[in-house]
Amino acid sequence: MVDRPPIKVVSGMPILGPFAENWENVQRFQAKDGDLLIVTFPKSGTTWMSEILDLMIHNGDVTKTQRGAIFERVPFLEYAAPDMPSGTEILNAMESPRVIKSHLPVHLLPSSFWEKKCKILYMARNPKDVLVSYYHFYRMAILHPDPGTFEDFIQMFIEGEVAFGSWSDHVKDWWKSRRQKDILYLFYEDMLEDPKCELRKVTKFIGKDLSEDILETIHQRTTFKNMKENQMANYSTIPTSIMDHSISPFMRKGICGDWKNHLTVAQSELLDEYYKMEMSDTDLTFRFDN
Ligand code: PPS
Numbered sequence: 307m308v309d310r311p312p313i314k315v316v317s318g319m320p321i322l323g324p325f326a327e328n329w330e331n332v333q334r335f336q337a338k339d340g341d342l343l344i345v346t347f348p349k350s351g352t353t354w355m356s357e358i359l360d361l362m363i364h365n366g367d368v369t370k371t372q373r374g375a376i377f378e379r380v381p382f383l384e385y386a387a388p389d390m391p392s393g394t395e396i397l398n399a400m401e402s403p404r405v406i407k408s409h410l411p412v413h414l415l416p417s418s419f420w421e422k423k424c425k426i427l428y429m430a431r432n433p434k435d436v437l438v439s440y441y442h443f444y445r446m447a448i449l450h451p452d453p454g455t456f457e458d459f460i461q462m463f464i465e466g467e468v469a470f471g472s473w474s475d476h477v478k479d480w481w482k483s484r485r486q487k488d489i490l491y492l493f494y495e496d497m498l499e500d501p502k503c504e505l506r507k508v509t510k511f512i513g514k515d516l517s518e519d520i521l522e523t524i525h526q527r528t529t530f531k532n533m534k535e536n537q538m539a540n541y542s543t544i545p546t547s548i549m550d551h552s553i554s555p556f557m558r559k560g561i562c563g564d565w566k567n568h569l570t571v572a573q574s575e576l577l578d579e580y581y582k583m584e585m586s587d588t589d590l591t592f593r594f595d596n
Contacts, residue, residue: 310451317414319471321384322449328386331394332410335383337418342405342512343426344380345415347476348469349439350431351494352407353556355508356380357528357539359405359427362509366520368527375543383408383416387449387548409470412479423488425512428480431494432592433473434565434577437463441568442554444468448547460573464580474584481590495562495593501525530560562596 311323321329337343342359346352353376360379364370373379378396383406385393397406408415419426431439437460444453450469453459459468466472484491490511497504502525509516516524526532533539534557541549541556549556569577585591 310448312451313467313469319411319414320467320469322469324387324449325384325469328384328392328394331392332384333414333416335394335397335416335418337406337416337422337424338402338404339422339424340402340404341419341422341424342403343408343419343424344405344429345408345410345426345480346429347431347436347473348409349436349443351429351492351497352409353539353541354494354497354528354533355427355429355492356405356407357533358505358508358524359512361524361527362512362514362516363403363405365514366516366523366527368523371527372538374538375541376539377541377544379538380405380407384410411471411476412483420487426487426489427492427508427511428484428489429492429494429497430477430480430590430592432562432565432594433463433581434569434574434594435494435562436473437577438565438568439558440468442558443556446551446553446556447549456568457573460576464576474580478585478588478590481588493592495596498560498562498596501528530557533557534560563594565594 313320314323314326316326316329344352344355344359356376357371360371371379381396381400382393383397397404440463441453441456441459444450444459462468463473470476480489481491483489490507492504502521505521505525509521537543542551
């Protein structure tokens with residue numbers, strides 16, 4: 307396969323080159339009654355929420371979550387790479403109940419998710435930590451183009467030229483949609499601050515009745531430390547031609563505020579300007595510190 311394929315644009319959105327090849331199948335994808343969908347802009351806590359949902363639908367039975375790697379248990383709708391089954395192929399062969407991962411902006415979500423009235427969990431994270439996490443991910447996940455210098459990447463991020471496009475449009479459009487549709491909007495920073503409170507919200511939203519003991523098990527199982535050590539959650543089983551953990555681990559830091567270790571004062575101010583401008587037309591706000 308071609309190393310580090312260039313980004314392509316589908317329906318106006320930048321996407322990983324190989325993903326573009328399967329775009330028609332993504333748009334035609336048939337959601338089923340009862341599918342649970344986790345949507346995020348990349349690097350906002352998708353894997354964390356995926357593990358939580360998989361545990362919840364199995365009533366906290368941790369043995370069930372050892373049946374496969376997280377990307378097999380919670381398939382990524384848009385995923386496509388040469389010589390590997392695509393996300394849509396895996397999902398089409400999968401029995402219900404299904405938990406599905408997507409990074410699509412609201413206007414590009416396949417219509418069947420709305421028609422089937424699937425429950426959608428959206429998770430958002432502050433842009434400075436997303437940017438830093440995404441930069442390291444671009445470096446280690448070989449399906450991405452070379453990110454260039456961190457300075458280059460900041461510009462790409464601000465211009466919405468990274469895979470899946472503009473962070474601000476993504477978080478704002480899903481925020482707007484949350485009132486009309488069955489969407490639970492969550493924040494990575496809230497999950498870090500009070501995970502049990504957020505877990506209770508999620509349980510209620512998906513219509514599960516789980517005891518406090520089970521919620522405690524789910525909480526313990528999904529701490530950063532435990533997920534980092536869990537081979538079935540930490541992406542270590544994916545081929546190194548897809549992700550090279552020697553460049554940067556997938557489970558990197560798992561904190562709020564790591565941007566302070568990466569951004570210069572000038573870069574931080576640039577991001578503040580970007581944030582101020584992009585978020586001036588919304589009541590959605592983010593926390594940048596824990
Ligand atoms: S992806 O590739 O878009 O699906 O990545 P995603 O899973 O959305 O985001 C990866 C970041 O989430 C962190 N992470 C966690 N943080 C806290 N607790 C838990 N359990 C957890 N699991 C994953 C992961 O470390 C990435 O963030 P960074 O800042 O890079 O560490």
